[in-house]
Amino acid sequence: MNMPNEQAALAVAEESAHPQQPYTGSDPTLRSRLVEAGILIETGENGLYGRSEVFEDVVERLNKVITLLGADQQAEVLRFPPAMRRHDFEDSEYLKSFPNLAGSIHAFQGNDRGHHRLLEALDRTIAVGDEERSDEWMDQQKPTRLVLTPAACYPVYPLIARRGKLAEAGAIVDVFAYCFRHEPSIDPSRMQMFRMREYIRVGSPQQVMAFRQKWIERGSMLVRLLQLPFEIDLANDPFFGRGGKIVADSQREQQLKFELLVPVATPDKPTACLSFNYHMEHFGEIWKIKQADDQLAHTACVGFGMERTTLALFRHHGLDVAQWPAPVRALLWGDAAPMIAEGLASLGTPA
Structure with missing residues (x-):
């Protein structure tokens, strides 16, 4: 499927993607520096962290700037918990493509006898101390009707479907949720539990293509204002199994996915901080x-x-937020509305 509009969007984004400061190489020590500074808190499990007040403050302020960036979208604002109905998850076909990333929720649903067996197994598990423990006690756990949400947009589509036929203008939805993907890593940018802010467009091919082009430009503008070096690149999702490469190649050929990449911690492999997807x-x-x-x-x-x-902000501007560049601090801790309005005007979008 030929998508010339995306070539144009890619060209616009790449032309404007000049770093605001030189990138001096990878930072494999980022995780240890963040932990030592108390910005991230280790839990003993790779990819699972506590967040400090400083970290959460940056997330909250970044979230407010994104709201300003999408204020003219007249999006329906929805917020979901980090779990979704198993029925909808099964219908989504996520397991066909990413079975290795999915997380299901189990719980004890037995009687007194089952509880006794669970406690006996738990005692044996704990008795080994810090050695590798068995999961024997989990034999008493059964699947619930819930799974962990893999992407913030997944609860939206069945909801829109239950409402019936779309209006002529289609629909735009703003969601923000914790998500889970089972890929333990020491790279701090590959967390197992993380948050996604999404704008979702539902409508005609023309409507959704125009929407994605708009957000490639807006996402690039935001990251420029944050003074982060970046590039926009054609991408594919990490499809599972022997057939995954065929699906990934098809996704690339049809130009269905672009990512905004920022060097964070992984040597020679920048991290996708924003993604722009056409389904x-x-x-x-x-x-x-x-x-x-x-x-x-x-x-x-x-x-x-x-x-x-x-994490990209800490990587490129340092661990002391008080020392971040003045324009970045003005965007996050000052009055961001005029800066966003000026940026949108530069893209030809009315403020």
């Missing part, structure tokens, strides 16, 4: 989401990795 009619077909003319709806989304972008 075509994939979710429309799964949940029978219809446009006003009864055609299957297409969908697109822009996703902001909140932890990743925050």
Whole structure:
């Protein structure tokens, strides 16, 4: 499927992606420096961290700036917990593509006898101390009707479908949620529990393509204001298994996914801090989401990795937020509205 508009969007973003400061190489010590400074708190499990007040303050202020960036979208604001209905998750086909990343929720659902067996198994587990422990006690756990949410947009599509046919203008939804992906790593930008802020567009192919092009430009503008070096690149999702490469190649060929990449911690491999995704009619077909003319709806989304972008700020501006560049501090701790309005005006978007 040829998508010339995306070539134009990519060109615009790349032309404006000049770093505000020189990038001097990778920073494999970022994780240890953040932990030593108390900005991230180790839990003993790779990819699972506590966050300090300083870290959370940056996330909150970044989130407010993103709200300003999308204020003209007239999006419906929805907030979901980090779990979703298993029925919807099964329908989403996530397990077909990413079974290794999914997380299900189990709980004890037995009787007194089962509880006794659980406690006996737990005693044996704890008795080994700090050695590698068995998961014997989990034999008494059973799946619940919930799974951990893999992406902030996933609860939205079945909700939109249950409302019936779309209006002519389609729909735009603003979501923010904790997500889970089972990929333990010592790279702090690859957390197992992380937050995503997303704008989701549901409508005609023309509507969703225009939406994605707009957000490639806006996302690039935001990261320039944050004075982070970046590039926009064609990308693919990490599809699982032997057939995954075929699906990934198809995704690239159809230019369905672009990422905004910022050097964070991984040597020679910048991190995707924002993603711009066109799903075509994939979710429309799964949940029978219809446009006003009864055609299957297409969908697109822009996703902001909140932890990743925050980590990028610490990586490039230092661990003392009081010493960050004045324009960045003005954006995050000052009155960001005029700066965002000026940036949107430079893109040809009315303030």
